Amino acid sequence: xxxxxxxxxxxxxxxxxxxxxxxxxxxxxxxxxxxxxxxxxxxxxxxxxxxxxxxxxxxxxxxxxxxxxxxxxxxxxxxxxxxxxxxxxxxxxxxxxxxxxxxxxxxxxxxxxxxxxxxxxxxxxxxxxxxxxxxxxxxxxxxxxxxxxxxxxxxxxxxxxxxxxxxxxxxxxxxxxxxxxxxxxxxxxxxxxxxxxxxxxxxxxxxxxxxxxxxxxxxxxxxxxxxxxxxxxxxxxxxxxxxxxxxxxxxxxxxxxxxxxxxxxxxxxxxxxxxxxxxxxxxxxxxxxxxxx
Amino acid sequence: xxxxxxxxxxxxxxxxxxxxxxxxxxxxxxxxxxxxxxxxxxxxxxxxxxxxxxxxxxxxxxxxxxxxxxxxxxxxxxxxxxxxxxxxxxxxxxxxxxxxxxxxxxxxxxxxxxxxxxxxxxxxxxxxxxxxxxxxxxxxxxxxxxxxxxxxxxxxxxxxxxxxxxxxxxxxxxxxxxxxxxxxxxxxxxxxxxxxxxxxxxxxxxxxxxxxxxxxxxxxxxxxxxxxxxxxxxxxxxxxxxxxxxxxxxxxxxxxxxxxxxxxxxxxxxxxxxx
Numbered sequence: 415x416x417x418x419x420x421x422x423x424x425x426x427x428x429x430x431x432x433x434x435x436x437x438x439x440x441x442x443x444x445x446x447x448x449x450x451x452x453x454x455x456x457x458x459x460x461x462x463x464x465x466x467x468x469x470x471x472x473x474x475x476x477x478x479x480x481x482x483x484x485x486x487x488x489x490x491x492x493x494x495x496x497x498x499x500x501x502x503x504x505x506x507x508x509x510x511x512x513x514x515x516x517x518x519x520x521x522x523x524x525x526x527x528x529x530x531x532x533x534x535x536x537x538x539x540x541x542x543x544x545x546x547x548x549x550x551x552x553x554x555x556x557x558x559x560x561x562x563x564x565x566x567x568x569x570x571x572x573x574x575x576x577x578x579x580x581x582x583x584x585x586x587x588x589x590x591x592x593x594x595x596x597x598x599x600x601x602x603x604x605x606x607x608x609x610x611x612x613x614x615x616x617x618x619x620x621x622x623x624x625x626x627x628x629x630x631x632x633x634x635x636x637x638x639x640x641x642x643x644x645x646x647x648x649x650x651x652x653x654x655x656x657x658x659x660x661x662x663x664x665x666x667x668x669x670x671x672x673x674x675x676x677x678x679x680x681x682x683x684x685x686x687x688x689x690x691x692x693x694x695x696x697x698x699x700x701x702x703x704x705x706x707x
Numbered sequence: 708x709x710x711x712x713x714x715x716x717x718x719x720x721x722x723x724x725x726x727x728x729x730x731x732x733x734x735x736x737x738x739x740x741x742x743x744x745x746x747x748x749x750x751x752x753x754x755x756x757x758x759x760x761x762x763x764x765x766x767x768x769x770x771x772x773x774x775x776x777x778x779x780x781x782x783x784x785x786x787x788x789x790x791x792x793x794x795x796x797x798x799x800x801x802x803x804x805x806x807x808x809x810x811x812x813x814x815x816x817x818x819x820x821x822x823x824x825x826x827x828x829x830x831x832x833x834x835x836x837x838x839x840x841x842x843x844x845x846x847x848x849x850x851x852x853x854x855x856x857x858x859x860x861x862x863x864x865x866x867x868x869x870x871x872x873x874x875x876x877x878x879x880x881x882x883x884x885x886x887x888x889x890x891x892x893x894x895x896x897x898x899x900x901x902x903x904x905x906x907x908x909x910x911x912x913x914x915x916x917x918x919x920x921x922x923x924x925x926x927x928x929x930x931x932x933x934x935x936x937x938x939x940x941x942x943x944x945x946x947x948x949x950x951x952x953x954x955x956x957x958x959x960x961x962x963x964x965x966x967x968x969x970x971x972x973x974x975x976x977x978x979x980x981x982x
Contacts, residue, residue, distance in 0.1 A: 424886040425807035429815060432800035435856035440822050440830060446840075447833025458840075502727060505720040512721070519969055520728040523735060526965045526972065530917040530932040531954045534939060535738045538947050546737065549754040578731065583976065590977040610716075639828040643917050647936060661828070661918075668832050669922070677832045685829050692824060 444685065451679035456672055467679040477680070479655055480663040487569065487659060488637025491576040496629055498577065499584030504618070506585070507592045518589070521582035529579065529640070533647040536575045537562075540648070565656025568649045572657055575644055580636060584629050591625035592618070627699035631692045638688060660684055738958075741951035742766070749948040765952040772949065775956060778934035782957075785851055785920070785930055786913040792855040793909050794902055800856075801864035802890050806876045816865065822858030828918055835922050845925040854913065860905055867901030868894070904975045907968055914961055931957045 451467055453460035471477045502521060506514055524532065539546050540561040548558040561571045599617050608616070619626075642661035645651055651658035651666070658666075660680070668677035740756060741749060742765055748755040769775060800819075804812045834853055835844075843849030871894065879889045895902070920930040929937075935953045939945060965972060 421807055421886060422809035425803040425809040425812075428799040428803040428807070428886075428890075432796040432856040432861055433815065433818070435796060435852075436818065436822055436858070436861075439834060439853035439855075440827075440858075443830050443833035443837050446837045447830075450833070450836050498727070502724065505724055508717065508720060510717050511724070515969075517724045517728050518973065520732045522973065522976075523965070524731060526911060526961055527735065528915040528917075528932050528957055528961065530915075530936050531957050532734065534936060534950060534954060535734045535741075538741070538951075539734060539737070544750050544752050544754050546754045546756075549752075552753060578734070581727075582731065586973060586976045635826045639826045642828070664832055665918075665922075668835070674832065674836055678836060681829060681832045685825060688825055688829065 444682070447678040448682055450675050451682055453675045455675070460675070467676050468683070471676065471679055471683065476655065476658075476663065480658050480660045483569070483656070483658055484638060484641060484660045487572060487576070487641055487657075488634060490569075491573045491580070491637065492630065492633035494573065495577045495580045495584050495633065496626070498581050499629070500588050500622075502581070502585040503588035503592055504614070506589060518582075518586065521585055523582065524579045525583045529643045530647060532579070533575060533644055536571075536578075537648050540571055562649055563653060565654055568653060568657045572641070572644050572648060575648065576636070576640065579640070580633070584633075587625055587629055588622070591622050595621050624699060627695055631695050634691055634695070635688065638684065735958075738951050738954050741948055742955045744948045744951075746946060746948055749946075749951075765948050766956070769949040769952045769956075773934065773938045773953060775931075775934075775953060778929060778931040779956065781924075781928055782914060782931040784847070785916075785928075786910055788847075789851050789854040789913050790906055790909040792851075793857060793860045794906055796856040797860040797864040797905060798895065798898065798902065799890065800861055801868040802886075802894055804865055805868040805871075806873065806889075806894070807886070819858055819861040819865065823862055827857065831918055831922055834919075838923060844923060845927045847928060849923050850920060850928050853919075857909070860909060863905050863908075864898075864901060867898060867905075871897050904971055907964065907971060908975055910964065911961055911972075 450460075452462060452464055454463045454466065455461055502517075505511065506517060511517075542548060542558060542560055542563060545561070547561065551558060560567050562568050595618065599621075600613060603613050603617060638659075639661060641659040642665065645657045645659045645662045646665065649657045651662050661684075664677045664680045664684070667680065668674050737756075740758060743758040743761050744755055744765075745758070745760075748758055800815075803809070804816055838844060838849045838853070841849075875893055875897065876889055879893050884892070915932065916930070917932050917936070920928075921933045921936075924930065924933065935950065935957055938953065939950050
């Protein structure tokens with residue numbers, strides 16, 4: 415008994431560094447941030463104002479614009495990246511495909527690459543005058559595109575780069591989902607004369623619901639968080655705030671307008687939003703899954 | 708007829724995958740080519756693809772104009788120190804939750820999972836508020852200590868340790884070994900594949916970090932991705948060929964790691980999907 419108690423004590427000691435780190439650097443900041451968001455002022459010269467920052471935020475068109483931009487960005491890139499990732503995984507799942515390791519290694523490369531650095535390279539490629547993308551269009555006899563100069567073009571550019579970053583990762587997640595579907599299901603369907611499209615629709619996709627939801631939650635997080643690097647480096651949020659995503663607005667509020675309490679208020683709202691959305695998606699998954707069984 | 712259709716589908720799949728791979732790999736090949744171009748080539752219309760001369764002049768020049776060595780050192784210290792700490796905290800914690808099983812471990816596990824529910828970047832401004840209050844801005848402690856334990860690392864190690872049989876630990880206990888000895892002599896050798904994958908991922912994540920180092924460092928502890936990005940925005944006429952050289956230097960460590968341990972990285976993603 416005594417020995418067991420000593421062992422438990424050792425267990426708590428082993429947990430202590432991890433718990434301390436999480437408590438101090440992950441949980442405490444939200445408490446500090448929330449308390450800070452109830453104030454107004456610079457640095458340590460703060461006045462308590464209650465929920466004034468939140469009220470101001472909800473009345474600010476710039477905040478709502480950033481939410482709209484973030485949602486538009488997240489929805490667009492998720493759909494494209496999930497569709498392409500699925501197609502690539504589906505193509506690679508065929509036993510007759512050669513060079514599998516080469517294809518999958520190349521497609522996963524953007525996941526490994528430093529995002530800020532890759533985004534700089536894309537910025538160079540998007541250049542309206544000497545960029546390779548317009549160079550290619552001109553060589554094909556087409557017109558130049560003002561990639562980063564119009565709000566719609568800038569948003570499309572952001573989506574292209576984000577799809578580039580996430581496509582291979584989604585493909586690998588789909589690939590492991592596809593591997594878990596027994597081949598016998600397909601063989602049985604083939605005997606009944608079911609075509610490719612119907613096999614995908616009635617066997618593959620329903621069985622991939624957990625994978626799709628997992629990727630969906632990741633894409634949602636990625637859209638809110640990863641969009642910062644892209645927007646800050648590629649467009650600076652412009653033109654006309656057309657790509658000013660929420661995380662960039664938070665950053666600018668803290669480090670350009672020096673309104674840290676307001677930035678904290680926005681963070682708390684974003685946190686709540688992500689929490690609720692990922693919770694809802696998990697509930698939806700459970701329902702969808704029950705529907706099949 | 709059916710065989711013909713299947714054959715056609717396979718050709719289409721090969722062409723599609725080939726084209727997609729070309730498009731995906733292009734920016735990474737292009738940045739290497741760009742790093743050998745002259746500034747005239749880098750800003751020519753139509754754009755230049757293959758540089759006329761291949762020499763390392765751009766690399767030499769960017770090392771003069773930007774403290775690449777200093778930034779690289781900072782990135783290395785940040786990456787290696789946080790990775791070592793994550794491995795220690797995650798291994799010890801996972802051993803406690805899976806092999807000691809003291810009361811309250813379920814609550815602890817729920818905390819670990821809870822901390823991956825929301826991406827770490829969300830805490831940036833609150834964490835900065837706290838770190839700035841302590842006067843830790845632009846210090847190693849301010850930069851690295853917040854990453855001594857991650858929800859991802861704790862959860863990952865926990866799942867891996869579940870695959871190590873309890874009997875091994877029980878046998879060592881009967882032999883009279885202390886818990887710390889068991890971790891060091893018995894569990895760590897068995898958990899080495901998991902520790903390696905987690906180390907690999909953590910190295911990649913931290914080397915590639917941008918937002919947190921951007922926010923919490925100024926001069927002293929600036930990291931390579933932040934330094935290169937600020938170097939670009941500090942220029943009136945952007946020297947894209949020099950930036951490409953600095954970009955290649957930044958990408959080199961993660962690329963080398965990827966090509967050396969490709970299989971492990973891909974397996975790691977499959978594990979994430981399986982959870």
